[in-house]
Amino acid sequence: MRPVVIAGVGMIPFERTEEGGLVEMLATAGLNALVDAGVDDRPVDAVYLGNMASGLFNHQEAVASALVDSLALMPAAAERVENGPASGGSAIKNGFLAVASGFSDIVLVVGGEKMREVIGPKATDIVATMTHPMAEYVYGVTLPAQAGMFARLYMTKYGITRHHLAQVAIKNQNNGLLNPYAHIQMKITEEGILTHPQAHINNPVVADPLYLYDCCPVSDGAAAVLLTTPEIAKALKKPQVIIAGVGQATDTHALQEREDPTDLKAVTLAAKKAFEMAGAQPKDIDVAELHDAFTILEIAESEHAGFFKKGEGAQALDAGVTQIGGKLPINPSGGLKARGHPVGATGVAQIVELVWQLRGTAGKRQVKEAQTGFSLNFGGFGNNVLAFVVRREA
C-alpha cells in the first residue's frame, strides 16, 4: 500500500445552520480543505462523502453527485459512504484505500449532516433508524436509551459515579470554549449540573443515569480532509501528517445480543488493528479524539482502546490525565459533547482536529509537541467502529 498523507483539512463551525442547505455546508467545508492543501488546479480524482441520513433529514439522495458539481470537480468520481455515526470514519477509510491502492492520487473526503431541518423528536427517531429493526427499533429504543442502559451497567460494574460523568462534560465543554468551531460555547460546573439543589432544572434526566449534559447536542456541520501521496503533499509544501493505521470492526447489531453488554469488543478490535498497522501502542499516543456522544462513552472507549485498564479510565479522568496538559489529552476539540455531533461529520472532524494538533496550529487548545494522534468513531451502539492512528513524519 502507498502511504497516504492528509495534506489539507477544513471545517465549518458546528451549530444550528439557518442558511444554506446540506450541499452548501458540505461544499464549504470541502473548499476549505482544498484551499488549505493548496491544490489549485490539480485534478481531484475522487470525492467521498460521509453522511448518515440525507434521505430522512433532507429528503435528498445522491448527495455526492451534488457535491462534486457544487465544487466543480467533475469528472471526479464521487460517492457517499454511510455507516451510521461512523459514516465519517468509513468515508476516510475508503478515501484512504483509493490513494493507498494507487487508483487515485488526490481524494477529497467530506463528512457532514444537516440534522436541524427536521423538528423536535424526529431527529432522535431518524438517529434510531440505525438500531436493529426487529430487536430494538420496534420497541421504541433510542440511542440515549441504549446509552442509559449501558451507562447503568458500566457504572455499577466499575464503580463510576455521576461525578465522573460530569467531569467528562466539564472538561469537554471547557475545551470547546477554546475551539471556535464548537457548537456549545458554555462553561459548566459540577455545582451547576450536579450538586446544587436546583441542578436538576438545568440538567434534567434524559435516560437515567444520563442527564442533559451527558449527551451531545443535535448539530449541523461539515468537515473535510484532502488525502494524497507523500510526493504530492511535498509538492504542495504541506506537513507530512500520514494516516499510519486504520482499524475497523463490527459487533452484534443489537446491543442485547452481546454476551457482556459492557464489553465494547469492536472498539478493542478496531483500535488494536489500527495500532498494529501503525506499528504503535497506546502509550505512543499524544492526543486522542474519542466518540463521546454520551459522557460514559469517553470513559469506556478510553479503556477499550487500551489507554487505561478496565475500570481505571474514570480515575485517570479525575486525576487530570485526559486534560489538555495531561499525559493523554482526550477530546481537546471539545469532542462530540461540545463541538457537536452532526452525524456524518464527526469521524472527519476528529481527524481534522488531530491534524491541527500535529501541525501545532490548534491555538489555545494546542497539545504540546503532539506527534501521534488517535481517533475513534463509534457507529451504532458500538456495532461498527473505526479507529485511526495519524502521525506527523519528519
Next chain:
Amino acid sequence: MRPVVIAGVGMIPFERTEEGGLVEMLATAGLNALVDAGVDDRPVDAVYLGNMASGLFNHQEAVASALVDSLALMPAAAERVENGPASGGSAIKNGFLAVASGFSDIVLVVGGEKMREVIGPKATDIVATMTHPMAEYVYGVTLPAQAGMFARLYMTKYGITRHHLAQVAIKNQNNGLLNPYAHIQMKITEEGILTHPQAHINNPVVADPLYLYDCCPVSDGAAAVLLTTPEIAKALKKPQVIIAGVGQATDTHALQEREDPTDLKAVTLAAKKAFEMAGAQPKDIDVAELHDAFTILEIAESEHAGFFKKGEGAQALDAGVTQIGGKLPINPSGGLKARGHPVGATGVAQIVELVWQLRGTAGKRQVKEAQTGFSLNFGGFGNNVLAFVVRREA
C-alpha cells in the same frame, strides 16, 4: 494494485417481495455468493453494501451493520455505499479497492433495494430525490420525465423512432424469459405495444415519447459478488474472472446545465477509463450489460461507451447485432427492463450476469465463448457513471 478476482456470485429473483425485509433479502443474496465461492470458514474481511435509499424506502439506516450481523460475519468491516442508481457499481468499486490495495483479502459486496414497501407514486418521489434539489426536484421533475425529454432530443437528433425503442423492450423481455431471476416474464411484440390500434391501452404514455414498456419496473431484489485475490480464488477452485478495468466519471448534477444534453459525457469517460485500465477496446467485448432504465438509454449508452458510432446504435439493434447470438449481445439478462431495477442491486446484478456468462453457466441465454464482458451502471441522469471490464483469464 493487486489483481482482483470475482470468486463468487449470488442473487435472489427480482420481483415484488412479499416476505422478509430488506436485510433478509440482502443476506440471502450475500449467502448465495459466499456459498458459490465456497468460502467455508475463511474470514471475510469486509462487507460493502450498495443501496440507494434504505432510509426513505424502509426507514432503516446503518443497514451494512445489520447485514454483517445477519450473515454472522462480525468482526468484518461493513459499510454502505450510496450513489443513486449506481450504488451497486460504487460498492463494487470500493470493494475492489479494498482487495487491490492489499488492505483486505476477502470482500463481500451486496447490492439491494426493497422499493415496494412504499405505495404508489412514493417510489417515484424517492427515486427523484437524487435530482438537483433546487434546479430539478422543486419543479417536480422525475426520472421518467428527464428520460422523456432526453429521448425526444436524442431521437430527433439521430433519427431514432419508437420502433427502435420497442426493439429494445422486445429483445430484453425475450432475454428475461430465459433468466429465472428476471422480474418481468412476459413476451411482447411490436404489434402489441406499438402498431395495434389498441396498443396505447396496453402501453400507455409515461413521459412522451416514452411509454410503459420503455420503462423498467419497480422491483425488490439483491445481488452479491465475492472479491478476492487470484491466489485465494485458486485455492477456492474458482474460475479466474477478474475485474480488469474500473472507470467512473461525473457530469453536471442537473441535466439542464449540460452544454449538449444528448452528450452523455460521463458514460464516455467512465467507459474510456475502464477500457484503458483493462488494456482493452470496445471491439474486445463479447457481452455487455447496459443500464436500460429506459429503452432509449440502451441505445445511447451503446454509442457513448464506444460500441457503435453516434447515431448507429439503433441500426445495430435493428440488424440484430445486440441479440444473443449477435456480434455484441447487450443485456442477455434482460437488463433493467426485464430483470428489474431494485436500485442498489443493479450494478452488482450486472456483474453477476457477466460472471455467469464468462463462466459459461448462463443456461439458455449463454453467449457463446464469452471471455470479456462490460457493464455500465448509470447514476442520476448520467451524472455519476461506473463502467467495468471483466475478463476470464486462462
